Amino acid sequence: SPRLLPGFVFCTMWTYWVLVPLCVVKVRAQFPRECVTPEILRSAQCCPSVFGQVNNPCGVNTGRGQCVPVRVDLRPHGPQYPHDGRDDRERWPFKFFNRTCQCNSNFSGYNCGRCRHGFTGLNCDQPVPVVRRNVMTLSPAEKRAFVNALDRAKRATHPDVVIATRRYEEVFGPDGNSTQFQNITVYNYFVWAHYYSVSKTFLGGGQPSFGGVDFSHEGPGFLTWHRYHLLQLERDMQDMLQDPGFALPYWDFAIGGNQCDICTDDLMGARSSFDDGAISSNSIFSRWQVICESVDDYDTLGTICNSTENGPIRRNPAGNVARPMVQKLPEPQDIKACLEVQDFDTPPFYSTSSESFRNTIEGYSVPEGIYDPIVRSLHNLAHLFLNGTGGTTHLSPNDPIFVLLHTFTDAVFDEWLRRHPGKSAVYPLENAPIGHNRHHNMVPFWPPVSNAEMFATAPENLGYSYEAEWPARPITLTEIITIAVVAALIVVAIIFTVTTCIVRTSSNKTEGRQPLLGEQYQCYDDQDSRHNDKTQSVV
Ligand SMILES: *[C@@H]1O[C@H](CO)[C@@H](O)[C@H](O)[C@H]1NC(C)=O
Ligand SMILES: *[C@@H]1O[C@H](CO)[C@@H](O)[C@H](O)[C@H]1NC(C)=O
Ligand SMILES: *[C@@H]1O[C@H](CO)[C@@H](O)[C@H](O)[C@H]1NC(C)=O
Ligand SMILES: *[C@@H]1O[C@H](CO)[C@@H](O)[C@H](O)[C@H]1NC(C)=O
Ligand SMILES: *[C@@H]1O[C@H](CO)[C@@H](O)[C@H](O)[C@H]1NC(C)=O
Ligand SMILES: *[C@@H]1O[C@H](CO)[C@@H](O)[C@H](O)[C@H]1NC(C)=O
Numbered sequence: 001s002p003r004l005l006p007g008f009v010f011c012t013m014w015t016y017w018v019l020v021p022l023c024v025v026k027v028r029a030q031f032p033r034e035c036v037t038p039e040i041l042r043s044a045q046c047c048p049s050v051f052g053q054v055n056n057p058c059g060v061n062t063g064r065g066q067c068v069p070v071r072v073d074l075r076p077h078g079p080q081y082p083h084d085g086r087d088d089r090e091r092w093p094f095k096f097f098n099r100t101c102q103c104n105s106n107f108s109g110y111n112c113g114r115c116r117h118g119f120t121g122l123n124c125d126q127p128v129p130v131v132r133r134n135v136m137t138l139s140p141a142e143k144r145a146f147v148n149a150l151d152r153a154k155r156a157t158h159p160d161v162v163i164a165t166r167r168y169e170e171v172f173g174p175d176g177n178s179t180q181f182q183n184i185t186v187y188n189y190f191v192w193a194h195y196y197s198v199s200k201t202f203l204g205g206g207q208p209s210f211g212g213v214d215f216s217h218e219g220p221g222f223l224t225w226h227r228y229h230l231l232q233l234e235r236d237m238q239d240m241l242q243d244p245g246f247a248l249p250y251w252d253f254a255i256g257g258n259q260c261d262i263c264t265d266d267l268m269g270a271r272s273s274f275d276d277g278a279i280s281s282n283s284i285f286s287r288w289q290v291i292c293e294s295v296d297d298y299d300t301l302g303t304i305c306n307s308t309e310n311g312p313i314r315r316n317p318a319g320n321v322a323r324p325m326v327q328k329l330p331e332p333q334d335i336k337a338c339l340e341v342q343d344f345d346t347p348p349f350y351s352t353s354s355e356s357f358r359n360t361i362e363g364y365s366v367p368e369g370i371y372d373p374i375v376r377s378l379h380n381l382a383h384l385f386l387n388g389t390g391g392t393t394h395l396s397p398n399d400p401i402f403v404l405l406h407t408f409t410d411a412v413f414d415e416w417l418r419r420h421p422g423k424s425a426v427y428p429l430e431n432a433p434i435g436h437n438r439h440h441n442m443v444p445f446w447p448p449v450s451n452a453e454m455f456a457t458a459p460e461n462l463g464y465s466y467e468a469e470w471p472a473r474p475i476t477l478t479e480i481i482t483i484a485v486v487a488a489l490i491v492v493a494i495i496f497t498v499t500t501c502i503v504r505t506s507s508n509k510t511e512g513r514q515p516l517l518g519e520q521y522q523c524y525d526d527q528d529s530r531h532n533d534k535t536q537s538v539v
Contacts (some may be wrong), residue, residue: 045099058101065103066113073439074431118463120244130464139435152189192497202302209299215443216352219436224454251404253382260317277316290398314388326384334367336471341369349432411466
């Protein structure tokens with residue numbers, strides 16, 4: 001409309017003058033490298049142009065997306081976190097940015113320059129299947145390709161993302177003009193993001209940091225957060241391999257026993273013959289170095305894990321002799337049991353929730369759903385079984401078994417969503433631990449993505465699927481009630497018919513014909529065998 005035009009021209013010119021100077025400068029955050037210059041960070045607007053273009057924020061000129069205000073959920077969070085105002089991760093990502101790209105149709109990414117998961121082509125209109133398979137069923141060549149892809153991801157610099165190594169307060173550097181970000185490799189970014197989400201709240205020098213906070217565990221967001229975490233690694237690896245169909249496999253860890261079946265040199269690495277807690281030197285993973293180990297530094301100095309690598313992965317499957325409970329993997333029937341838990345999550349939406357599917361698969365309840373403070377089951381048990389890097393929350397993704405353990409957890413989540421399409425699949429709107437409300441953006445992902453966006457069946461909504469077999473779906477309560485009601489009606493009908501027959505037989509003897517009942521109901525004795533058989537088969 002003509003009245004809107006001047007406004008539009010003004011906005012376009014404003015965008016031009018503000019963005020052109022900024023877009024030419026290329027510096028480096030777990031934010032896009034383009035968005036961490038002092039100027040852009042101060043503007044709080046991260047809406048870069050599509051690769052190789054100038055003045056086309058979010059691909060707006062080509063219809064790919066637009067720069068919009070970030071939406072942040074302000075509903076109350078649970079009581080576990082009492083330090084509001086002290087942590088950069090609150091109201092994520094407001095501390096850093098309040099404008100972001102929002103992509104149209106099948107476009108996605110921080111600048112709308114890539115396709116949604118499961119699509120490819122210049123216009124992102126060609127579907128590609130992304131099928132996650134059981135890692136044990138891969139051919140030798142497929143296993144090799146997967147291990148090599150992980151190793152390449154461990155070494156390749158992330159093309160888009162840089163990590164913050166200081167809290168916002170110190171992120172502009174000592175001179176206020178040298179932002180504190182580092183390059184990081186594709187795989188180490190995956191490790192860093194997990195660390196950042198679980199790290200403690202720094203309360204100032206000389207004070208102990210606050211550990212009762214976790215943006216990715218012990219709350220309803222556990223499943224949605226790890227789902228996006230994997231999606232991001234899978235996407236980064238697709239880009240790295242230039243293969244939009246690349247899919248992360250999964251490890252069915254519910255096999256019972258004390259053997260790690262994927263701990264072989266053609267997969268995640270056998271045990272070293274020289275050191276029970278190390279990986280065999282025949283595996284490439286024996287040469288991987290971990291990041292984020294210096295927690296004492298981070299918690300006393302208020303710094304953040306950076307990309308410095310130090311020391312090998314430690315792993316000793318079934319090796320925790322001090323805790324017999326974690327020397328055995330979960331059993332197949334544990335999966336069957338947890339899939340039957342009806343409610344997605346239950347108050348207080350925490351690691352103490354009972355009858356909560358989320359708390360059960362996470363592993364703080366018995367597999368049937370009852371909370372028990374001493375139990376470690378399913379996901380938690382599989383981690384603890386590894387007795388090493390993979391069993392320590394802030395470090396666990398350093399062991400690549402993390403990827404396979406979590407794709408399986410995600411596969412169970414997806415199967416649960418498929419089996420519980422109705423009222424029980426409700427994600428709590430508020431009063432969940434901080435970061436875990438339905439519309440909280442998940443920390444530290446960029447562009448912002450909420451828990452709600454990951455709370456939907458994957459094949460229909462998220463562009464990937466699992467090739468998996470699940471224990472037979474049990475009969476639901478509704479079905480049991482329906483069957484019981486039908487059976488009861490049949491029994492009543494039979495009793496009624498038999499009674500009628502007896503009454504009619506006796507009245508025939510005494511009074512002859514009984515008009516009301518005689519024509520309508522037959523005695524079983526009178527029925528032919530075909531009718532009899534049919535009645536029996538229904539009951
Ligand atoms: C966004 O951030 C900028 C810079 O910090 C600030 O001036 C502006 O008020 C913020 N806008 C909103 C809606 O928070
Ligand atoms: C997105 O992909 C779907 C599925 O192929 C397709 O039907 C749709 O047209 C695509 N959207 C656009 C705008 O290209
Ligand atoms: C920051 O650096 C830029 C470019 O090097 C310079 O123009 C500007 O004056 C500096 N600002 C401050 C506050 O030091
Ligand atoms: C970070 O990576 C980018 C892209 O690979 C590169 O251009 C830049 O020089 C790197 N910066 C540092 C400090 O290594
Ligand atoms: C990276 O972390 C280590 C361990 O805390 C620290 O010694 C080092 O100074 C950090 N490097 C940067 C650039 O912050
Ligand atoms: C591994 O097991 C030993 C006991 O054998 C235990 O002391 C240690 O804490 C465990 N480490 C991890 C990371 O689980």
